[in-house]
Amino acid sequence: MTATTATTTRVAARASEVWKVYGSGEARVTALRGVSLELLRGQYTAVMGPSGSGKSTLMHCMAGLDAVTRGDVYIGQTRLTGLSDAGLTRLRRDQVGFVFQQFNLLPTLSAKENILLPLAIAGRKPDKPWYDTVIDTVGLRDRLSHRPSELSGGQQQRVACARALVSRPEVVFADEPTGNLDSRSGADILGFLRRSVTDFGQTVVMVTHDANAASYADRVIFLGDGRIVHEMAGPTPDAILDTLKKIDLSVGGE
Amino acid sequence: MLRATLKSLLSRKLRLVLSGMAVVLGAMFVSGAFVLTDTIGRSFDSLFSNAYANVDVQVTGHEVTEGQQATVPASVADQITAVPGVAGQPTPQVLVDGARVIGHDGKAVTTFGAPRYGRDWAGEKDQVQLREGHGPQADNEIAVNAGLAKTANLHVGDQVPVLTVFEPKKTYKLVGIFGRPGGRDSLGGETEVDFTTPVAQRVMLGQTGVYSDINVKAAAGVPDDALRARIATALGSSYQVKTGKQLADENKSSIQSGLSFFNDILLGFAAVALFVGTFLILNTFSIIVAQRTRELAMMRSLGSSRRQVIGSVMIEALLIGVVASLVGLGLGIGVGAVLAALFGGFVGGLQLAGIAVPLSAVIGALAVGIGITMLAALMPAIRASRIPPVAALQEVATADRPLTRVTVSGAVTTAIGVGLLGWGLFGRAGSGTLWLVLAGVLVSFIGVALLTPLVARPVVALIGSLFAWSVPGKLGRINSGRNPRRTAITAAALMVGLALITGFNVVVSSVSASLHHLGDTQVKADLIISGQQSAELPPTFDPAVLEKSKQLPGVREVAGGYLDIGKVNGKAEGIAAVSDLPALADMFPLTAKEGTLAALGDNQAVLDEDEAKTLGLHAGSTVTIQLSRGQPHTVKVVGIYAKNDVFNGWMVATNLIPDFRVPQPAQAFIRLQNQSDLAAVKASVARLLADSPEVNVTDRSGFIDQQVSQLNSVLTFIQILLALAILIAILGIVNTLALSVLERTRELGLLRAIGLRRAQAMRMVTVEAVVISIFGALLGLIVGSGLGVAVVRALRDQGFTNVALPWNQMVVYLVLAGVVGVVAAILPSVRAARINVLEAIAYE
Structure with a gap:
């Protein structure tokens, strides 16, 4: 029992034996084949893999955006499998933060309103010191009243990061957050995510196929053909690239 | 190009169904009106042909005043007998409107416009068949037709009180009930009370020894026209002599003119419905063109000419117009048939002619439906042709065009409309007054609709702030202000119907207030005896x-x-x-x-x-x-x-x-x-x-209320007819919202991803709908009040000095508009709630 409790407190999110199958019959596609993964609290995890390896599917399943076919997913203490739409929605609102590749913000709201949107939907007041910390970390104080259309792509992603962090979620899921950015803006975003882990103990999962982006993480999970094929701690861009080559060969060679 | 058009047409089914629906409803109204009046007209034709089937020639006294003929002395019958070509004895008869039976409830039995004849019993003939009892033989006996017996629940042996033209209530003994050929209870809803001849002469004509008319049969081989001429010559100018056919035709044409007036009213309302429908179609095509900007630009860059682009949009409009008009025509035939049947039952005993589809219904429905659709699509088509080929390569659609031009043209149009209206109401335009007023109202509506986008943003923000206490409400408010043109045109469609209703309401309540004011300040009578006139003769x-x-x-x-x-x-x-x-x-x-x-x-x-x-x-x-x-x-x-x-x-x-x-x-x-x-x-x-059951006594204010209540029933009728226009406006709101949801799929997906619940998503869409519909209602109330006040001011010379706004009604309309918004939002909001989050945010 003590061991379990210790584990659960250390683990922010967990997938166990997760299968995801789309369609049926001829059109049947198996995206995940028994993936088990624990995301430790305060850890920055990158998920990599070639296109079609299931990395986005894994993220969607773990974030409560998609239902798994078999297996269990937990965020904190909450078991996602079997939750109703309303339950999943509340979970996403209160315990998950998202940063998507693009179209992160409502064009009609100002940056500040966008950042506070999940809290507003939940009817919660922001924690003022934490809000200030987040705003200062992403460096957006002078842009708060601007609409997304008045911000650059990099600034928009920083707003999205602030939004993901401001509700102090259990896990922040970032899906190719730098995919649409030039390298400098991308580096800014990756830096913020890194700092949110290091300085504030936030748990972050990032799906990417950019080896340089993945090297900001504490560990990298490599997916191939719906399975975890490799794991690496303390990654460097070169090591990641080597591993990717090997996976490509092995997957391609099958 | 045609293929591409058809493909794009099919890919937007819902929207087309919605905008097509407006055309369907309009065309339905048009063809329904024609089918209804045609069927009723032909039913009356056969009614009168039957009624005069056994009359070859009829002699009546000369016309004393409009529609009122002098009596015919009995001696005239002898003069007619002497005319060569007359078969047998002419039959003099008393047949006069105004014999009113008092029913068991103590009230005079009414018909819906059909006469209540008092007649002299002339024995059983081919047109009059006894069903029970016998004809009246004593002065205190009567027979009635079966229709009346059924309506008033009369039986042979009953003591029946009757009001006649010359006598107040008098009670007679019912001795016989008769029907008409073919087992019918009446010819066409009329009631008949048959007295003995001297009584009929006394109570209906005021004088014994005279008749209302004399029917003459022509001998074999003598044409009716020839006999008519001979009798006319023999009797001289103090009598009118007409053939049965002439009489039937005269009656038909008087019914026809009544029906054509009715038809004009129905077509007027169809016009309002189609006018509102035009907004909906215009809006739909504008949106379709906006959404197809890249596609159309690509076609232009592939070498399509401007004309081809216009053609492609117009062909789409033509197809919708044709299909919707045909559907509307079909529905209209059904509606016309149902209404005719209702009317027949209402009148009681009108034998309905078979339903036929007059050419006017087909032409009317198709011309109106196709014409309106094409007309409404023309502007968006021209705008489509102006899309530069380079738009195909641009990521974002063109930014909001400035509102200056539309505002200026709106101001000019409104000024012209108000000018026409003022000229019509206050000028001395004579016979052109009605047209000037109608044109003024129409042009003003268009003008206000053009001005609407300008006011849309601030007003919508204001209305929306009522809902901004929750996040979904706030988002809905913001969304409703995002596209002022679209919001404006959607709201303007609702405005038209509501403005008309409000205008009528203002006139009615002002007339009521003026009458009460007049009554209180100038009239010293405390009690008034009067009745509600429901037939040709006043209640007495x-x-x-x-x-x-x-x-x-x-x-x-x-x-x-x-x-x-x-x-x-x-x-x-x-x-x-x-x-x-x-x-x-x-x-x-x-x-x-x-x-x-x-x-x-x-x-x-x-x-x-x-x-x-x-x-x-x-x-x-x-x-x-x-x-x-x-x-x-x-x-x-x-x-x-x-x-x-x-x-x-x-x-x-x-x-x-x-x-x-x-x-x-x-x-x-x-x-x-x-x-x-x-x-x-x-x-x-x-x-x-x-x-004296036809009248009652009321105090002064009750009397005025009674007078106004007649106006109120007209108002109710108008509201029912204008409901169609409002229904079309609701379709417009549904359409606009469905598009908003479609366009904002990604936003909705994002909102759902970060934790917006389904119910909250629905609330967001509902707030948007309610804000738009309340905006439309406010416009309608303001414009309608303006119209109503203008009309009341123009009536000032007739003694209508008070202007009263029907605040209660207006509040009711505003609340109803809110309900309309909620109803219109049902489908789009369910759609919004069902959006698949993953698909919405997918970008690969």
Whole structure:
């Protein structure tokens, strides 16, 4: 029992034996084949893999955006499998933060309103010191009243990061957050995510196929053909690239 | 190009169905109106053909006044018999409208416009078949037609009270019930009370030995026309001689003109519906073009000409127009048939002709449906053709165009519309008034619709702030202000119907307020005896009531009014006989401008100053007055009363009453002594009226309410017809919202991903809908109030001096608009709630 409790407190999110199958019959596609993964609290995890390896599917399943076919997913203490739409929605609102590749913000709201949107939907007041910390970390104080259309792509992603962090979620899921950015803006975003882990103990999962982006993480999970094929701690861009080559060969060679 | 058009057409089914629906409803209304009036018209045709089937030639007295014929003495029948070509004995008959049976509920049995004949029993004939009992043989016996027996639940042996033209209530014994050929209860909803001939002559014609007409049969081989000419020559000019066919045709054409008026009204409402539909179609095509910008730009860059782009949009419009018009035509035929059946049942016993589809229905529905669709699509098509090819390569659609041009043109159009309206209402446009007013209203609506985008943003923000206390409400408010043009045109569609309803309401409530004001400030009569006119003859009461009520304790004075339509110096005029002119002059302060308003001596009259001026008459002048019966009278004008808001026209002495069409009073005004008990006197008068069920006694304000209630029922009818326009406006809101949801799929997906619940997503869409519909309702209330006030101001000269806004109604409309918004949001909000989050945020 003590061991379990210790584990659960250390683990922010967990997938166990997760299968995801789309369609049926001829059109049947198996995206995940028994993936088990624990995301430790305060850890920055990158998920990599070639296109079609299931990395986005894994993220969607773990974030409560998609239902798994078999297996269990937990965020904190909450078991996602079997939750109703309303339950999943509340979970996403209160315990998950998202940063998507693009179209992160409502064009009609100002940056500040966008950042506070999940809290507003939940009817919660922001924690003022934490809000200030987040705003200062992403460096957006002078842009708060601007609409997304008045911000650059990099600034928009920083707003999205602030939004993901401001509700102090259990896990922040970032899906190719730098995919649409030039390298400098991308580096800014990756830096913020890194700092949110290091300085504030936030748990972050990032799906990417950019080896340089993945090297900001504490560990990298490599997916191939719906399975975890490799794991690496303390990654460097070169090591990641080597591993990717090997996976490509092995997957391609099958 | 055609293929591409068809493909894109199919890919937007829902939107097309919605905008097509507006055309369907409009075309349905148009074709339904034509089918209805055609069916009813033909039903009446066959009714009259049947009614006159056995009449070859009919002789009546000359026309004394409009529609009122002199009687025919019995001796004329002998003169006719002598004419060569007449077969057998001519049949004289008494057949006069105005025999009203009092039912078991104590009220006079009414028909829906069909006559209530009093007739003389002439034995069983091919047209009259006894079902029960026998014909009347004694003076106190009657027979009735089966239709009346059924409606009033009468049985042979019953004692039946009847009001007739010349006698107040009298009770007869029912001895027979008869039907019409083919087992029918009546020819077309009319009621018939048959008396013995002398009684019928006395109570319906006021004189024994005379008839209303004589029917003649032609001998074999003698054409009706030839016989008619011979009889006419033999009788001379004091009689009218007509063939059965002429009579049937005259009746048909009078029904036709009534029906065509009805048809015009229905088409008017169809026009309103289609006008509103135009907004919806225009909006749909604008949105379609906006969404296809890249596609159309790509076509342009691939070499399509501008004309081809316009063609592609217009072909789409043509297809929608054709399909929707055909569907509308089909539905309209069904609606027309159902309404005709309802009408037949309503009238009671009208044998309906088969449903046929007149060419006018087909042409009307197709022309209107296709025309409106194409017209509405023209502007968006031209805009589509202006899309530069380079737009294909741009990521974002063109930014919001500035509103300057549309605002300026809106201001100009509104000014023109208001100008036309003002000219029509306040100018001296004569016969063009109605058209000027209609054009003014139409152009004003278009102008206001063009101005709407400008006000949309601030007003919508204001309305929306009511809902901004929750996040979904706030998002909905913001969304409704995002596309001011679209919001504006959607709201403007709702505005049109509501503005018309509000306008009518303002007029009615102002008229009511003016009448009450008038009643309170100028009228001293405390009680009024009157009835609601539902047939050609006015409701009347026993003249003895006038004298008896004067004797009641607490009554100061009584003035009774008898009404007739006569001719003054050959011109048709309403003529009233007043039982006590000084009392009337006292109760409605009438002041003598010339001469006196003292009690009238025989063959004396008074009239108002305007009429006197028109006719060039002064106190002391004499005129010739022809009443509904008898010879012309030479009448001396003894007084001319000053212009006032209550009374105008001729008032003549009571010695002329026997020549009135109905020599019984239709109205009476009673003034009480000070400090007498109004309720007690009212109750006493009501008791005196026990045998006069067509009228009742009300106090002043009750009387005015009664008058206004007739306006209110017209208002209800208008509201029902305008509901169609509002229905179309609702479709417009649904359409706009469905598009918003579609366009904002990604936003909705994102919101759902970061934790917006389904119910919250639905609320967001609902708020958007409610904000748009309340915006439209506000516009409608404001524009409608403006219209109504303008009309009331124009009626100022007629004594309608008070302007009253129907606040309660307006609040009700506003609330209903909110409900409309909620209803319109149902489908789009469910759609929004069902959005698949993963698909919405997918970008690969």
